[in-house]
Amino acid sequence: MTKEWIPNLKLGQDYDKNYRDADIHFDQLGAMADxxxxxxxxxxxxxxxxxxFVLSGKTQFNIDQNLYKTAGAAIFYTPPATPxxxxxxxxxxxxxxxxxHSIISNIADDLDSIKQxxxxxxxxxxxxxAINPVNKFAFDSTIALMELIKSEWKNELxxxxxxxxxxxxxLLLNIFRLSTADEKSNSRSRHEVEIYKNxxxxxxENYKVEKSITFYCKQLDINExxxxxxxxKVSGSPPKTIINNRIILEAxxxxxxxxxSLNELSYYLGYLDPSYFSRFFQIKTGFTPSEYKKLNSQG
Structure with a gap:
């Protein structure tokens, strides 16, 4: 019997439709648990x-077949495409x-030494x-940062x-500092997930200049x-859709x-013909760039 692949949950589709196109989503653990x-x-x-961020109580968290058990405040970080x-x-x-995932990548790009x-x-x-007392400040400041994020999220400043x-x-830098690459974290994940992540x-790194599947297959050393x-299998979408979605997100x-201007945006995203880019954007979103700007500038 073939085992069903792990479901891919899309919060903007399955949970909070107000954030269908958002790259950041914040909520109370209790609201999502309900x-x-x-x-x-x-x-x-x-x-x-x-x-x-679990502030109290016992938690069992399985990330990529690694089981973590905590009995108080704890932070669990799950990378993209990780069961x-x-x-x-x-x-x-x-x-x-x-x-x-682009937020993580953009921050890594700003931190060359850490990116390696x-x-x-x-x-x-x-x-x-379980953390070293020396790192207690970093843990407390991370929780404090979450409170600030909560405040920013709730208010329209x-x-x-x-x-x-x-x-x-x-916050991500703090989590990186506090994280330890133990034996559990180094366990191999599913091969398909690794390919998808790569x-x-x-x-x-390349979507502004490389949009063909052939380029990515060559870099990954696999066929189309x-x-x-x-x-x-992992996301439910073909490669071309994933590339296009990244371009549209940046647009x-x-x-x-x-x-x-439309010309500047088109050139920035690697399109020499602004008219072609405008048609591409409209096909993917249902709006022209100017219509989308007007729609999102209204109170």
């Missing part, structure tokens, strides 16, 4: 990492922060009761997106049918937050 349950079976988020399951006590307080150490590629469990990204960058890393199989960010 929807999904405290005993969450194995699942993954193909294009997103997750950070669970995980967890059980928390009823009414245990906490938060869940979900981030598109595979910045937040491995899963981790940071148990407050000026430069909200910039503030969130700044806080998230420091494909996304290549997209992040194999890459197509892996991408559909949306720039349309909303950057004061660029």
């Amino acid at each position: 929807f999904f349950g405290r005993d969450m079976p194995v699942h993954m988020h193909a294009d997103y990492c997750q950070i669970h 995980h399951a967890f059980l928390t006590e009823a009414d245990a307080p906490g938060y869940v922060l979900t981030l598109h 150490s595979h910045f937040l590629i491995l899963p981790s469990c940071i148990d407050n009761d 000026s430069h909200k997106s910039d503030a969130l990204l700044g806080l998230i960058k420091v 494909f996304n890393l290549l997209i992040e 049918s194999r890459l197509n199989y892996v991408c559909k 949306k960010r720039h349309i909303i937050h950057a004061n660029q």
